[in-house]
Amino acid sequence: MRFERAAWWFVAPALSVIAVFFILPVLAALAISLTDFDIYALADVRNLRFAGLGNYVKLLETPLFWHALGNTLYFVLVGVPLSIAASLGAALLLHSRVARFKPFFRTALFAPVVTTLVAVAVIWRYLFNTRYGLLNYALGGIGIHPIDWLGDPRWAMPAIIIFAVWKNFGYNMIILLAGLQSIPEDLYEAARIDGASRWRQFLFVTLPMLSPVLVMVGILTIAGYFQLFAEPYVMTQGTRKVSSGGISGPLPPLPSCSFS
Amino acid sequence: MKPGFAAPLVNGALLGAAVVAVSPLLWMLSVSLMAPGEASTFPPPLIPARATLGNYRELFAHAGIGRYLANSVFLTAAVTLVSLAFNVTAGYAFAKLHFTGRDRIFKLLLGALVIPSQVAMVPLFLLLKHLGLVNSYGGVIVPAMAGIFGIFLVRQYALSIPDELLEAARIDGASEFRIFRSVVVPLLKPIIVTLAVFTLLGTWNDFIWPLIVLTDNSLYTLPVALASLSREHVQDNELMMAGSVLTTLPVLVVFVALQRYYIQGLMVGSVKG
Known part of the structure; x- marks a missing residue:
């Protein structure tokens, strides 16, 4: 042989x-x-x-486990829908017939995906800075008092979700865009002849045709978001409160364990 | 929506989204050129009063960033080259060569694709420690020498190679390796570039595994070094931004230059679900 x-x-x-x-x-x-x-x-x-x-059994009896599980579920339940909504919105805009400079916009919207997580976490940690951060500055412009984004346990998770959505939405955007492009044009034409509005075309043509891709994107995103580690690890370092970590967040990095 | 309104609305929204996506990156570049302390004022300045490369000089002179940059470049190049060789040969074999249990093994691999790599981390660390690879370049390179996703990507693409072409070469008496080198590799070129870009970006950006396996400062990659530097220099925003630029810029350049291959691969890969 x-x-x-x-x-x-x-x-x-x-x-x-x-x-x-x-x-x-x-x-x-x-x-x-x-x-x-x-x-x-x-x-x-x-x-x-x-x-x-x-x-x-021991793990289930550890309060920290439940606390971390709760944090992770919070991140997944809020972060995944927001993330997919942002991806779908961006994909619909890019798919629109009236959109111009499509390759440019596609590259710009995708850029955060390829950046190094640690590096952009450093940027966002500064954007979230209570005193000098641009975010609080912008919010101050509309009369909102400075928020202690990364120090206040109530705001740490929203801050990490905002960062994660910004970093990741471009990935699903590309997959959803491919899905949108594969919907046959005559379906829309038939809907138009029947007098369907743009909104009804979206509800009754786009969404059903896109649903297999949406399901796949949803599953992949949920799986990815459950593995949250580096975002809180880098962003809330130093000021880190246990309550802002994911399941893996509050654990010390391995090299400090007794293995070495 | 009236047709007259649609175009400005869509393009305006796209512009807004692009600004949100890109402005943190542009702002990082801007702050990296500011004098120390300049960014820690209120309101936050958008552009430096006088642009300076001082932060970059400081990083190379005192923070040893040159060493980390070299580590990142070396490890990324090594992982990309070796894993390409392994994944491309295997992907081709799964598509076009026949061996016992081929389809069963491939199904097993596909099943294993859903296992998150974190599950393997602790035993992998112990295994590498046993092999003396912890805290060495080998600890990063060896586990990354082959990947299921890469094999899958190449296999899907290689399925389209016509069997007649391979048969003709066999009849001419070419060995399987000869056929691979002179017939298959040229045909697989687009997917090889795609996989190279994927591996390159993934290895360069990887944080958790190098953080675990490299304990010696002098072996740190850029992301690991950046995380550790940012702990020491919490207040030195300008310096940290310069470090972030050095870490992100290379991958952004590679992406912009080769984005056609990257996005094509993303679409092929996404069919896996």
Whole structure:
């Protein structure tokens, strides 16, 4: 089997990397979660004991877990709809027949997606600055008192949501735009002949035709937003209150754990 | 909506959205050119009174940013090159070569695509520690040498290569590697560029994994160094903005230059759902 052997040479490097450095650690994480794995087990495997679901019970009894879960749910429940609404709005504008300079606008709206999260978090931390931040300055212009965005536990999450929507909406915008472009034009024509207004065309042609893409975008965004870590880690560092972190937020970074 | 109103309304809204999207980036550039302390005044200044490159000089002279820049460039180049080689060969094989269990393995990979990488992080860290790769360039490069998404992207594209072309080359007596090099790679060029851009941007911007695996200051990548610098220099806004410019500008330039490939890849990749 000359072909069979050659084919294996093509896939072997990639598959071994994925098996050893991804699949194996995932399975190990599952297995370790059922044991009392700790620093003693690290020194000698014989110290490892099966703990069943004990770790999960312990986790569920930890108030910080519920607190972090609540924060993450807040972020997902508010952030995901806002994010998708912004993406859909931008995609509809870009798709509009009367829109001009489309490539330019598309690039501009997509730019935040490719920026480095840590770098733009530094920018936004400054935009959110209570005293010198542009945001409070602009709000002051319409008579709103300065908000302590990142210090006040009530405002930290809205601030992180605003930042996350700004950073991410361009990604779904491109996918939704592709979805909009694939809706056949004659459907709109038929709706127009029936006398449907723009709004009714959107409700009864655009939304139903776009729904498979919207569902996919929704699932991907929910999955992504549940993994919130770097945004609060960078933005509320120093002034960080436990209450503003996501599930992974309040944990110390790994290098400071006892592994090293 | 009256047709006469539609055009200004749509274009006005687009302009507004573009301003919201881009102005934080432009403002970052502007503040990075301000003198120390200038941005910490009220009302916040939009442009520097006298533009200076002092912050950048300070970053290179005292904050050691040159080292972090070099680390980022090296790690991004290494990961991109190696993972391209591995993912492109595997993606092609999954599309066009036959081996036992091919489709079953591919389905398994697709299933594993939904597992967030955070799940693997702690055991991966322990594994790399065992291999002596923690706190070394290898700790960043080795786990990133292949990726399911990359294999998937290449495979979808390679499916369109006509089998007759490969058969003809085989009849001419070319080896499989020869065929790959002289027939397949030229045909896959567009998707190779797409994947290269994806990998490059992803590796450059990655924060959590380098933060975990690199403990030695001198190995830090730009994002990790920036996060650590911003903890020390909470008040030095102008300096931090210069650091942010150095971190973001390279990826923005790559994106603007190659955005056609990037956005095309995004659309191919999004079909995965």
